[in-house]
Amino acid sequence: MNQILKNKTILIGVTGGIASYKIPNLARMLIKQGAEVNVIMTENATNFITPFTFETLTKNKCIVDTFDRNFQYSVEHVALAKKSDSIITAPATANIIGKIANGIADDMLSTTIMASTAPKIISPAMNHNMYHNPIVQDNISKLEHYGYTIIPPEHGMLANGDDGDGRMPDERILLEYIVRSLYRKDFSGKKVLVTAGATREAIDPVRYITNHSTGKMGYAIAEEAVRRGAEVILISGKTNLEIPSGVKLIPVVSAKDMYNAVMENFPECDIVIKSAAVADYTPETVSSQKIKKHDGEFSIPLKRTDDIIAELGRIKKPEQFLCGFSMETENMLENSRRKLISKNLDMICANSLNQSGAGFGTDTNIVTLITKSDETQLALMSKSEVAGKILDRIKSLIG
Secondary structure, three states, rough: HHHHOOOOOOEEEOOHHHHHHHHHHHHHHHHHOOOOEEEOOOOOOHHOOOHHHHHHOOOOOEEOOOOOOOOOOOHHHHHHHHHHHHHEEEEOOHHHHHHOOOOOOOHHHHHHHHHOOOOEEEEEEEHHHHOOHHHHHHHHHHHHHOOOOEEEEEEEEEEEEEEEEEEEOHHHHHHEEEEEEHHHOOOOOOOEEEEOOOOOOOOOOOOOOOOOOOHHHHHHHHHHHHHOOHHHHEOOOOOOOOOOOEEEEOOOOOHHHHHHHHHHHHHOOOOEEEEEOOOOOEEOOOOOOOOOOOOOOOOOEEEEOOOOOHHHHHHHHOOEEEEHHHHHHHHHHHHHHHHHOOOOOOEEEEEOOOOOOOOOOOOEEEEEEEOOOOOEEEEOOEEEHHHHHHHHHHHHOOO
C-alpha cells in the first residue's frame, strides 16, 4: 500500500469515451490503498457505464445531474471541490478538454473542476485525428500552461479499429499520476542519477559472474525522486522490475558499461545515489567460445574493475551530492564510515545481510544513514519507505 493515498479524497471525472470501462478498476485500486473515491460522470458517460457501478464500488453517490437535489451538501460542486485532494478526468474527451481550457462550466464535472484548487490530471482519450487536431492540441497546451497535468495517450489500436494515438493508458499508470500529484515537489529542478541492479561480467558467451542484487532499492529511490519532482536518470543492470514511469532508463550490462554511463551523465547531475551492486572484479580475458569442461581444477584470472564511486568522489564539484550504499556482513558501521571518508561521499546508506528483512531480493530493508557528522538508524520498513527517508535526509543536507 502507498501510504500517501491513505485517507485522501480522490475525485474521478468520467466522460463519454469507450475507455471509461477501465475506470471502475482504477476506483477499486484507489480504495484498496485507503483512499476515499468520489465519481462525477457526464451525461454522455452514462451511455458507456452506469453510475450504479461506481456507487457499488465507492459507497458514495455517483453524481451526474448538476441540479439533482438528493445531495448530502447544499452546494455539491463546491463541497466536492474543497474536499478533493486530487482530481483526475479519465477518459477526457475533446469536449471536456475544450470546456475546461476555455472556462466553460455548464455541467457538474466542469463546474467542480473550476471550483477546485486541488491538483488536476487530464487523461485524453479519443480518435487519432481528433487528438492531433490543432484546436485540441492548443486546448491541451493551455491546460498545461495553467498547471494541469496531462497524461500522454498511448499509441495502439483504438475503438474504431484504427491504429494511432489517443488510447488511454493502463489503470496502473493513471494511479501513478494520482499518487504523484499528492507528493510535495521538494526535488523540483534537481537532476538525480540513480544506479541500480547487478552487473554481469562475461566469462565466455554463455557464462558470467554476477551477484544477488535485484535492483529493488534503486528502483524505489528512482520512483520516489520522480514523484517528488526530480528529473531522474536510472542506470540499471538487468532486472525483472517495471521501469518507474517518468525516469530516463539507461540499461547496462558490465561494470565497465556502468562506469561509462555514469561518467557520461555525472557532470550534469545535482545528486547521485549509487545503489547498484557493481562487480569489484572481472575476468582478465573473455573467451570467444564456450569453455569446455576440464578434468581437475579450473581457474579464472580476475582483475579489478573501475571504482566508480571513488572516481565520482574525486571529481565531484562542491555543489554535487554523492550518496553511496554499503552492504556488509560484519563491522557494518566501521566499514561503511571508512568508505564514506575514503571515497569522499556526502552520505552512505549501510545495511547488513545478517539482519532479517534487509539485503538482496527483499521488499523491505533496514538501513543506517551515515554522514560525516551523524548516524540515523531506520527501522524495518518497505524499500519505498526507505527511499523516502533517504531523500528526506538528502534534502535536509542540501537545503
